[in-house]
Amino acid sequence: MELTVIVALTASVTALAHLAHADPKRRRAFGLPLYAKRRRTTITLVILLLPGVGLLALGDSAGFTIWIGGLTLLGWGIAAVRPKRNTARSG
16 A cells, blocks of 8 residues: 555655656746646646546545645655756857
């Protein structure tokens, strides 16, 4: 059961980190260039939420509670970290 929650949390945090990395408002606020690739927000949100739905479908309400709490905590951690700036100049 613990491994299921850890895998679910890892998948969701990875998707959340991608959303934070590609967010145009966040990039603008930190003076970063626009995200060059396609953002794919809808599929990323599905990947973010699907593990929680899976935990509920398995009837693991305790695992869901741990997953949602961990996702909240790690999401705040992702939001608190300033993105790295690329200091290399081309040309």
